[in-house]
Amino acid sequence: MEVSNKQVIFRDYITGFPKETDLVLNTSTISLKVPEESNGVLVKNLYLSCDPYMRILMRKVPDNNLFTCYIPGSPITGFGVARVLDSGHPNIKEGDLVWGTIAWEEYSLITTPETLIKIEHTDVPLSYYTGILSMPGMTAYAGFYELCSPKKGECVFISSAFGTVGQIVGQFAKLTGCYVVGSAGSKEKVDLLKNKLGFDAAFNYKEEHDLDAALKMYCPDGIDIYFDNVGGKMLDIVLLNMRPRGRIVACGMVSQYNLEEPEGVKNLIQVIYKQIRIEGLVFNYYHLYPKFLDMILPHIREGKFVYFEEINEGLESGPSALIKLLSGRNVGKQVVVVARE
Numbered sequence: 001m002e003v004s005n006k007q008v009i010f011r012d013y014i015t016g017f018p019k020e021t022d023l024v025l026n027t028s029t030i031s032l033k034v035p036e037e038s039n040g041v042l043v044k045n046l047y048l049s050c051d052p053y054m055r056i057l058m059r060k061v062p063d064n065n066l067f068t069c070y071i072p073g074s075p076i077t078g079f080g081v082a083r084v085l086d087s088g089h090p091n092i093k094e095g096d097l098v099w100g101t102i103a104w105e106e107y108s109l110i111t112t113p114e115t116l117i118k119i120e121h122t123d124v125p126l127s128y129y130t131g132i133l134s135m136p137g138m139t140a141y142a143g144f145y146e147l148c149s150p151k152k153g154e155c156v157f158i159s160s161a162f163g164t165v166g167q168i169v170g171q172f173a174k175l176t177g178c179y180v181v182g183s184a185g186s187k188e189k190v191d192l193l194k195n196k197l198g199f200d201a202a203f204n205y206k207e208e209h210d211l212d213a214a215l216k217m218y219c220p221d222g223i224d225i226y227f228d229n230v231g232g233k234m235l236d237i238v239l240l241n242m243r244p245r246g247r248i249v250a251c252g253m254v255s256q257y258n259l260e261e262p263e264g265v266k267n268l269i270q271v272i273y274k275q276i277r278i279e280g281l282v283f284n285y286y287h288l289y290p291k292f293l294d295m296i297l298p299h300i301r302e303g304k305f306v307y308f309e310e311i312n313e314g315l316e317s318g319p320s321a322l323i324k325l326l327s328g329r330n331v332g333k334q335v336v337v338v339a340r341e
Contacts, residue, residue, distance in 0.1 A: 005030040008104035008318045010070040013060040017258050018326055022058070023076065023319035030107050034088040040111040041092050043082035045102055046341070048318060049130035050325040050334035052163070052229075054078055055257040066282060075103040081119070081129045082108065083341070089113045097122065099129040104318055106338055117289065124300055131164045131333040132300070132307050133293070135283050140168035141292045142285035143249045148225045152177035155219050157238065159205075160229035160254060162189040162308075164333045167197060169227050171305055174198045178225070181218045183234070185328050192331070197306050211237040222246070230255045232263045239267040239276070248278040257326075308332030 009026045034042050057070045057077075070076050080102040084094055092098065092113050100116035102108050110116065119129055131137060143165075144150060156173040158166045161182025170193070173180045182193045182202045193202035201218045208214040215223070215237060222243035228235055231253030242248070256262045270276060299305040310332045312321040318336045325334045 001033070002029045002031050003107070004028075006106050006315050007075045008315060010058070010072055010074060010076045012072045013069075014058045015260060018055065018058060018323060020319045020323050023322070025316055025319075030109065032085055032107065034086045034109065038088045038111070039090075039113065040088055040109055041084050041098075041113040041116070042086040043084050043098065043102065043108050043110060045080055045082045045104075045106060045108060045338045047081040047127050047130050048102070048104055048315075048336040048338060049079040049134070049136075050318075050322045050330075050336065051078060051136070052252055052254050052257070052326065054322065055254075055326050075105050077101055077103050079130060079135050080338075081126050087113070092116065092118070097126065099134050104315070104336075106315060117286075121293070121297060124297070127309060127311065127335045127337075128300070128307070130335050131309070132168060132296070132305070136164040136333070137168055137296065138285055138289060138292055139251065139281065139283055140165045140172060141296070142288055143227065143251055143281045144169050144172045144225075146285065146288070147249050147279050147281060148227070148247050150176045150178055150225060153179070154224035155179045155181070155221060155243070156225045156227065157215070157219060157223045158182045158227045158229070159234050159238075160184070160252070161193055161199065161202065162197075162331070163229055163252075165251060166227070166229055167306070167308065170197055170199055173225075175299075186331075188331060192308070196308075205234065212240060215241045225249075227251060228253075232256055232265075236265045236267050239265070239270040242270060242274055242276050244274045246274060246276050248276060249281050250278060251281045310334050312336045314338075 005028050007026045009024045011022050081099045084096040097119040098116040156178045160166050162184040170180050180199045182199050183205045190202045190204050193199040226238050226248045228250050229252040232255035315338050321334045324330050
């Protein structure tokens, strides 16, 4: 049986800041059965995740081999939650809930279902599997615990701290007994970091005319761990304020995604002087997922972990939700609800 299938289509490659008109709604048709002899799965998409890395996929030629660009005229893709309607894969059954990379459309035929992860715990909101219980949460967990090797009493600074990853890293750091400072782009976000998420201090980087002075005020003894989500000028100034043998995790560079020419970093010699370790973070820690769930699910169930979401109803709300995230106007994880069930 064929049904109509609404989609969000990528119009063309982008330079500068993306706009809602770079994404267009389209309706096609799709069969709700997996082709014979296929090991693919046919899913009904429920929740879609808006993430900063998606901006990188809008470039004509990516500056790395990690990502595959979006194809003009085709649906964009991202992490999401779906229910299996039909399956040719022996380990995935009709009715299973899964999360993984899916297209922005109502229904999808996924030909590489081995990349999907079954959802076993449904006593928490399914939308959490677009964020705190999926790629962003795992990124925060692996980046902080595996790469940063945190110790109680250390000073942790997080840029874009109210982003999905930043929110989670900050709470991991507090659980570890660290002193936690975050930067964000509005007074509302700064207040939430301090009053809801438990950060020891936070500041609005847009209002600080001297970032070096700001960091010296909020981190007077220096920074042991920097969880970098923005790159650029902030990274440059942080290097001056790192403590000896400090650790920097390069998780994102959102300040650079819309620039045709990336900004340079001038203070790299501090890496030598202070024996700083810088390590890039990509999402390849699937093997830690069971351990991560064992750690974080009890905190969520007991209400000890705070998590902010912005729910956008309907696939047609997808373009505005994504652009809102990419322009920094969101307050919480941007989730697009395609269908509740």
